[in-house]
Amino acid sequence: MTEQAAVIGVGQTHHKKKRADVSIPGLLREAALRALDDAECTWADIDAVVIGKAPDAFEGIVQPELFLADALGGAGKPMLRVHTAGSVGGSTFIVGSHLIESQIHDRVLAIAWEKQSEGNAQWGLAGGRGRGIGAGGAFAPWIRAYIEKTGAPEYIGWQVAVKDRLNALKNPYAHLHLPDITIETVKESAMLWDPLRFLESCPSSDGACAVVLTNAATAKKASKPAAYIAATAVKSELGQFPGRDPVRPQAGVECAHDVYRQAGIGVPRQEIDVAEIYVPFSWYEPMWLEGHDIAGPGEGWKMVEGGDTELTGSFPVNASGGVLSSNPIGASGMLRFAEAALQVRGQAGEHQVDGVRTALAQAYGGAAQYFAMGILRNEPA
Amino acid sequence: MSDTTTPKENLVMNHLVSLSYSEELTPILERYVDALIDGRIVGHKCPQCGRVYVPGKGYCPICVVETTDKDEFEVSDRGTVTGFTIITPVAYYGQTETEPFVYASVLLDGSSGNLGGQDIIGVAHDQLHSGMRVRAVWKPPNERTAEGVSNRGWGSVASVIDAFEWTGEPDADRSVYEEHIF
């Protein structure tokens, strides 16, 4: 790395079950224009576009980046597609940051999206075959294993589901706004993939997220505060091999250790002020707290139980409402990075956590086998 | 500009595309399928670490050494349930299920890796648990096919085994399956 990268613009759509008011290009432009406005830039200032989304089968449009080039000001510029399943939004952000760090480009637009209402993700995940299990079905056995191993009480999952939805009430862009949600309503919602209940699962959303990335020198001159990228890492592993621990995948452990090392973080729980972690199903909050060594073995659920991960807790997780409140799949990973950037810039609005200097962003995908993580700071290195 | 405040009714075109193609299996998978049709489950045993892969991959990805027909190893059609969930099926075009179904992983005796996505019968959904001992319920020999086995897959047995049935034996010790959750 020869140059530090920074986020100077953040934009996202209002995420909804169905954005019938916009086309796919329109949805992306809504996020992109907000990011450009925030960065006080125009399309002409952008040197390259990096775009990410989850599998093409989700909307049934093959290589959608090709028809989106024009709408995203990509004509005559480098336009790169990234795909790493559910972690893609995070990887797209990181690929964009690499283009800045390597000094290849001065300003990069990174954008990620999904328009779930225009397709059927369940059909896509099942490859059109019967007996599809969806993402919840794939993760449920590992969640059971986590519960069995740690002895976590069942209400931990319900607690995360309520906490993230209450946080989402403070985020005008969030898809779900459920002011009346309680532990009781979560507990009584339908069982979908034992032990996961309906209200412990993410919604299906239309949405996009975009960021404008530049180098630290340019970021320092911007009129608004920037989010400086202190560390990024992407790791992957096989989805299945003898002895694999899918509850605490080695790639996730190594990805976390890599960003902590790069950012000079020794005790993540103390040195990180806020975290945006990919939690599509409630139990993934304690699982990733342990899987990324923020909490010790069997301690993640105790952080949840004790209220540490609440907005006003000692280690706030998903102040934005997280994936549990908005899930435009491809964009969900980038939203973690964008929200982390807003937190260190002090621009998260009503869900701003006080005095954030260091934020963690994380996304995962596939069979919990792809990880993208970053540490963002309010000051350059 | 048209009035953007009133969405127009969507134009829907049902355009179903179907492609049929056959795939030539690797020689290792050919042997795997032949054995399955014969009622046997074979894999490769790594000569270096002893891990057994079903089906064989032609290499051990952990040791990065080649495995060949000489390393062929037959595993049992009995095993232990390592992990599971009960799926509430979501409707989509092509979905075949309408009622909650079991999605379990089975560690066959002698194998180092799981067989994922198996149905467990002979036990009520609320009695299902990790550690249960199960045995394969084979299809009649004349109904066994190679369908579903692909070079890209993880060695489906769906075209030869209908489900796994609880044997009624005492549960396996936790140490047998706790490192084999999938």
Ligand SMILES: [Zn+2]
């Ligand atoms: Zn080996």
